[in-house]
Structure formats: C-alpha cells, structure tokens
Amino acid sequence: MKNLLFFAITALPAAAQTPLQVAADSASLRIRPAESGLMIDVEDPGNHSWMLQSSSTHGDWSQGATYRVFNGKLSIPVDADGPSRFFRLNSDLAGPVSSNAADALLQPASPYNYAAPVLPAHLLTPQINGQDNTPAGNPTTDAGAALGRVLFHDKRLSANQTVSCASCHQAEHGFSDPRQFSVGFDGRLTGRNSMGLTSAKYYLRQSFFWDERAATLEEQVLQPIQNELEMGMSLELLVSRLDEEPFYGELFTAAFGNDNITSNRIARALAQFVRSIVSGNSKYDQGVPIGFTNFTARENQGRTIFQGPRGGCSACHGSDNFVPGNLIFNNGLENPYIDKGVGEVTGQPADEGFFKVPSLRNIDLTAPYMHDGRFATLEEVVEFYNSGVVNHPNLSPQLRLPPGPPGSPPPPPRRLNLTNTEKAALVAFLRTLTETSVTTDPKFSDPFRYTAE
Known part of the structure; x- marks a missing residue:
C-alpha cells in the first residue's frame, strides 16, 4: 500500500513521555495522549485523504471514518476506550472527502x-492617503x-x-522572519x-x-x-x-x-x-491626539531626537507611517557593497547600495535588521547610525554633514554622537510603534482547519 501508517494502542504507555512517531513515504504521524483518548498528528504535504481503521485482532479491519488533510497537517482524535487495540491510517482506501470551504x-x-479598516484621524490625511499604493x-x-x-x-x-x-512573513514577527x-x-x-509587511500599503x-x-x-x-x-x-x-x-x-x-x-x-x-495589514493603534497612535502625554519621559525624549535635527531620522522615515517620500537611500552600510541593491538590478555604479526603506511600524518585532539581517537588535541599529555609517560614494545627503563651499569634496558621514541615555531613549521611542493587536488579529491568521471533528 502506498501510504499506510500503522500503530497499536499497546505502544502508548511509553508514548505518554515520548510520543510515538511513524513514517510512510512522504507522510508521518505522531501519536500522543489527549483528554479523551489519543490524538494522531498527521504530517502530509501531499494533502491526501486518510481512512482511520481499527481492529481487535490485527486482522479484520473496520471501514472507519475518512479525513482530508488540507494544508499539510491534521490532528485526528481517536477513542481508545473500545475493544480495538490496533489502528491504522490508510490513504489507499480513503474515498472522496468533502473539500468545500466550510470543511x-x-x-x-x-x-x-x-x-475599510478603522483608522485614527492622523492616518486619514491627504499626506497619508497620498502614500497609498x-x-x-x-x-x-x-x-x-x-x-x-x-x-x-x-x-x-x-x-x-x-x-x-x-x-x-510570520505575523508574530511583524510579518517578517526572525532568521x-x-x-x-x-x-x-x-x-x-x-x-516586514506591516503597512506595506x-x-x-x-x-x-x-x-x-x-x-x-x-x-x-x-x-x-x-x-x-x-x-x-x-x-x-x-x-x-x-x-x-x-x-x-x-x-x-x-x-x-x-x-x-x-x-x-x-x-x-x-x-x-x-495591503490590509495596516497598523493604526500603537502607543504612538494613541499619543498623537493627546500630545503624547501617554509617553514616558524617555519615550518623549526619543521622539524629540527622532523628529528633530539631533537625530534627523524623519528625513528618511517621515510622516506618521514612518516611510520615505519619493526617495530611496544609500545608508552607508559598507564600501564596497557585497549586495549592491538597486545597482545589482540596473548594473549602474551610481545605484549601488540603494535599498528600499520600509515602514518602521512594528519595527520592534522584525529583527534582525537591514536587507541582510546584519543587526540583531534595535540597539545595534541605533549605534550604527550613531557611529558606524560608512563613507560610500553614493551615501545619501541625509546621512552626511552639511556640504562645504562650491568645489569642496563630499562631506563626511554624520555622527549623531548620542549619549547612552539618548540612544536608549531613541530605542524606547521606536518601540512605541509596535501594535501587537495587528499581529494577533485573527483576520490575518492561518485559516486552515487542522483538527478533525
């Protein structure tokens, strides 16, 4: 038989500590104790239909219920109180199983x-609507x-x-990957x-x-x-x-x-x-209409650094969506660039090191950071902009000191020279952009039925 997974109830006392696992072809199962008997966890990338059969003698197999795997896995409850001591799952004998949306x-x-998501007034302005792609x-x-x-x-x-x-693009990580x-x-x-995909719209x-x-x-x-x-x-x-x-x-x-x-x-x-994955109820959003009186002193200090000339962060992460305008940037990660970004696509040296600037919404959830995930924490990101921007020929003006007289060489990269307290404040502000109600909203969750009824 092509797909036959066999197990016996007598194997289960040990399985209470280490669940029994059986494999056949591309499918496998894990048998574990459940509140009302047993649970069979079937892993089946082929999404087959399976018939659960039972026997008291390992000889005469019943024609049992048939189940369909819809997205690679299914948990099937088994009543272990009856006379049958042997069970098997068989995909060769399984007949047609309903595949409608309800099942x-x-x-x-x-x-x-x-x-029509409900958004606060500051995310319904002409500026924000103009960012909608x-x-x-x-x-x-x-x-x-x-x-x-x-x-x-x-x-x-x-x-x-x-x-x-x-x-x-995992929801709990801001629809990004922690790897x-x-x-x-x-x-x-x-x-x-x-x-991350939050507010990609x-x-x-x-x-x-x-x-x-x-x-x-x-x-x-x-x-x-x-x-x-x-x-x-x-x-x-x-x-x-x-x-x-x-x-x-x-x-x-x-x-x-x-x-x-x-x-x-x-x-x-x-x-x-x-596009429906939109954030509008973070601590930052709650603070906008009340003058950020909900912020701690440290968070407000970070907001001032972010939005003001000391940090200048809003030059590349502007508006209440923390996105660029119509610009793309080279942020001086290295020189030369191993991954050339836009330059890899166009083949033009003038485009090397330019990368898309995504929204900072839910940024605290989307580590690691940058196109190559080189920074593990927000603290590392802030320290990079504080002291580590590299003087690449294509470095964006927003990350350079003011230019000198006409004919002067390109000015060097900016150094924020923040104190440890100021760097911690900037990180604290960035964390106010987190909205876990988006990442836990059931309308964005996995919709497949994984437990048989």
Missing part, C-alpha cells in the same frame, strides 16, 4: 473587515483579501507543498532578510523588494512563488493545483464573480491581503 477553513460567521484596478475587498489570506498561508504555493508566504535569511522549499537559504514609490525590482505589489507577490530558492513553482502548475481544490472555486467566485482561477487573480488577491 477546509475556519471562517467567521460574518466576513472580516478588510476593505493601491491601484485603481485592484481595490481591497473583504472577499478578495479573504481569498488572499488563504493563499498567503497555503503551502500549495510551493513546489513540494512545504512552505507558504507566511513561512517567511537572518529565510529557508526555501528545499532547504536552501534566501539571499536577503524577509521584509503606504509606500509612495510603489515598488517592492529591497532592490525595488517589482514595480507593484501585484508583481511582487508572484515572484517568490516562482523563485528557485523560495518556493520553486511555475504559475501554470499553481493554477492547476488550486483548480483541483473545490473550496478555491468558492473563494474565487466570492472574490471575482466566478470560479476562474488565473495567476492575475492570485496576484490581486494576495496584494489585497497584504
């Missing part, structure tokens, strides 16, 4: 609100972003069905740190990736799927794979009016979901 997904009774042809809708949420968490988007977008470099579908590492330049090689978010979301290191898929195979899942027909119909699955619609739905 595959945990859905709210009323649709989540993605299209949502194209006219792809406005965020509740149904479209709901589809995008499923796609974002679905491991079918990778060649061997082992990683999803959420594998490298310096992310692990692709076949175990190889990516070349850059995964950027607000980027006036519209381009995405550290080197801005994708002109729009709709272009960006399809590239990791096709990347040979990240997910290793073709769009043709992805469309075919999703077309085989009936629940996707329901979701595409809700989002786009019919069940036609295309790469363009996949891109639009994923982009809608990413």
Whole structure:
C-alpha cells in the first residue's frame, strides 16, 4: 500500500513521555495522549485523504471514518476506550472527502473587515492617503483579501507543498522572519532578510523588494512563488493545483464573480491581503491626539531626537507611517557593497547600495535588521547610525554633514554622537510603534482547519 501508517494502542504507555512517531513515504504521524483518548498528528504535504481503521485482532479491519488533510497537517482524535487495540491510517482506501470551504477553513460567521479598516484621524490625511499604493484596478475587498489570506498561508504555493508566504512573513514577527535569511522549499537559504509587511500599503514609490525590482505589489507577490530558492513553482502548475481544490472555486467566485482561477487573480488577491495589514493603534497612535502625554519621559525624549535635527531620522522615515517620500537611500552600510541593491538590478555604479526603506511600524518585532539581517537588535541599529555609517560614494545627503563651499569634496558621514541615555531613549521611542493587536488579529491568521471533528 502506498501510504499506510500503522500503530497499536499497546505502544502508548511509553508514548505518554515520548510520543510515538511513524513514517510512510512522504507522510508521518505522531501519536500522543489527549483528554479523551489519543490524538494522531498527521504530517502530509501531499494533502491526501486518510481512512482511520481499527481492529481487535490485527486482522479484520473496520471501514472507519475518512479525513482530508488540507494544508499539510491534521490532528485526528481517536477513542481508545473500545475493544480495538490496533489502528491504522490508510490513504489507499480513503474515498472522496468533502473539500468545500466550510470543511477546509475556519471562517467567521460574518466576513472580516478588510476593505475599510478603522483608522485614527492622523492616518486619514491627504499626506497619508497620498502614500497609498493601491491601484485603481485592484481595490481591497473583504472577499478578495479573504481569498488572499488563504493563499498567503497555503503551502500549495510551493513546489513540494512545504512552505507558504507566511513561512517567511510570520505575523508574530511583524510579518517578517526572525532568521537572518529565510529557508526555501528545499532547504536552501534566501539571499536577503524577509521584509516586514506591516503597512506595506503606504509606500509612495510603489515598488517592492529591497532592490525595488517589482514595480507593484501585484508583481511582487508572484515572484517568490516562482523563485528557485523560495518556493520553486511555475504559475501554470499553481493554477492547476488550486483548480483541483473545490473550496478555491468558492473563494474565487466570492472574490471575482466566478470560479476562474488565473495567476492575475492570485496576484490581486494576495496584494489585497497584504495591503490590509495596516497598523493604526500603537502607543504612538494613541499619543498623537493627546500630545503624547501617554509617553514616558524617555519615550518623549526619543521622539524629540527622532523628529528633530539631533537625530534627523524623519528625513528618511517621515510622516506618521514612518516611510520615505519619493526617495530611496544609500545608508552607508559598507564600501564596497557585497549586495549592491538597486545597482545589482540596473548594473549602474551610481545605484549601488540603494535599498528600499520600509515602514518602521512594528519595527520592534522584525529583527534582525537591514536587507541582510546584519543587526540583531534595535540597539545595534541605533549605534550604527550613531557611529558606524560608512563613507560610500553614493551615501545619501541625509546621512552626511552639511556640504562645504562650491568645489569642496563630499562631506563626511554624520555622527549623531548620542549619549547612552539618548540612544536608549531613541530605542524606547521606536518601540512605541509596535501594535501587537495587528499581529494577533485573527483576520490575518492561518485559516486552515487542522483538527478533525
């Protein structure tokens, strides 16, 4: 039999300490005690259907319940109080299992609100609205972003069905990756740190990736799927794979009016979901209308440094979204640059060392920092700008001292020369930009049903 996982109840006293694990082909199971018997945790990247059979003699197997794995894993409860002492999971005997959205997904009774998030007045100004990169042809809708949420968490988007977008953009880490470099579908590492996605909607330049090689978010979301290191898929195979899942027909119909699955619609739905990840209720946001009286003295000191000439941080992280305007920067990480950033794309020396500046919202959650994850903490980042900016030929003017008379050589990098107290204050302010209610919001969480009923 191709996929047969066998176990006996008699093995379970020892499993109370070390759960029993069994493997067959690409699938494996872990058996552990549960409140009302046993729980079988099935790991199955192929998303097969499984029949749970039992026998008291290891001979006559019952025709038991059939279960479907929807996104690589499923926990199946087993009643161990009956006469049967032997059990097996068999995918060869399993018949068709319902694959509608209600069976595959945990859905709210009323649709989540993605299209019209409630934001404070300071995030509804013309300046903020002008940063919005949502194209006219792809406005965020509740149904479209709901589809995008499923796609974002679905491991079918990778060649061997082992990683999803959420594998490298983890909600609890500000939709970034705590590893310096992310692990692709076949175990190889990516070349850059995964950027946090909080408030990615607000980027006036519209381009995405550290080197801005994708002109729009709709272009960006399809590239990791096709990347040979990240997910290793073709769009043709992805469309075919999703077309085989009936629940996707329901979701595409809700989002786009019919069940036609295309790469363009996949891109639009994923982009809608990413744009819906917006922060507007951090400690900073709560402080804006009350003059930051909710801040500690240290946090207010840090805010003054950040926004004032002493730090000058707002020159590159401006507005209440802490994003650049229409500029991209070279921040003097090294000379020469190992990773040339935009210069790697254009081949132009004048573009070397330029990288996208993402929003600082939820920055306390997105370590490590910079395109290559070289800094492990915010303290290291602040110290870099305090004393470590390198004098690269392309260093942005915002990070240089004022220029001298005409004909003078380029001025050297700025040194903030902050005291230890001031550096700690700046870090304390940056932490006020954290909003864990975004990272724990169920509308951004994994929607798949992983426990059988």
